[in-house]
Amino acid sequence: MSAKPLVIRDLYKAYRVGQPVLDGLSLTVDSGDALALVGINGAGKTTLIKSILDFVSIDCGNIEIFSESHARHQARARIAFLPERFQPPYYLTGEGFLRMMARLYRASYSESGIAATMQALDLPASALSQPVREYSKGMAQKLGLIACLHSQRSLLIMDEPMSGLDPKARHAFKQLLRELPGEGRTLFFSTHLLADVEAVCNKMAILHDGRLHFVGSPTECCRQFGTEELENAYMQCIGAQVA
């Protein structure tokens, strides 16, 4: 049996003593999952992502990436990551950035593949030779997404990847995301957009008060909370009033 992309057990993380952001969180992500992490502002989504990537130290528990401890350098060798508020280095051109990322990811640089993804996301070919400091926010986001998609890595971790994308680009990006499981890749991303969760994901995890209050498919979430609308199910899950 192949190793699971991500297994988290009893994870605790506090920035201040006695105030855990993650309070005994456990989660398993299976190969080919497209899992969305949702939760209110400040719920701890970015903290969870940073914990997985060992960007912050954890207080307790363990995290395994393809059966290796997340703290081991090689555990991250199968991950591509796109941070929240992504900004490529200002001194590079679009192509310079994509070639640098391909080297870092030890992936081949496919001119035709990148051209196709750029076209799908409505990023003009001229952006390749343009310095990224001249990019709009959405253009920079698209460049980061393209680097991630072309990383040839098995586990893609993205923090709010759709933020800054216009509706057309979001539509195209969701289509690209839907293709990932068929390529044997696994997707783990945070989002506030429940419509995107329904469109892309076979699983969602609702983080609230430091714990996962629900893990399962959007359909199961609606069923569990006795509603047809995912938004209402989510509100009930986090104990919020539904108007």
Ligand SMILES: Nc1ncnc2c1ncn2[C@@H]1O[C@H](COP(=O)(O)OP(=O)(O)OP(=O)(O)O)[C@@H](O)[C@H]1O
């Ligand atoms: N470096 C830090 N030092 C102290 N507290 C932090 C730090 N980073 C985050 N926090 C706190 O941890 C909590 C969770 O923050 P986090 O950024 O993980 O939430 P989030 O779910 O990603 O939020 P959002 O949806 O707004 O992006 C917040 O209360 C935040 O203030």
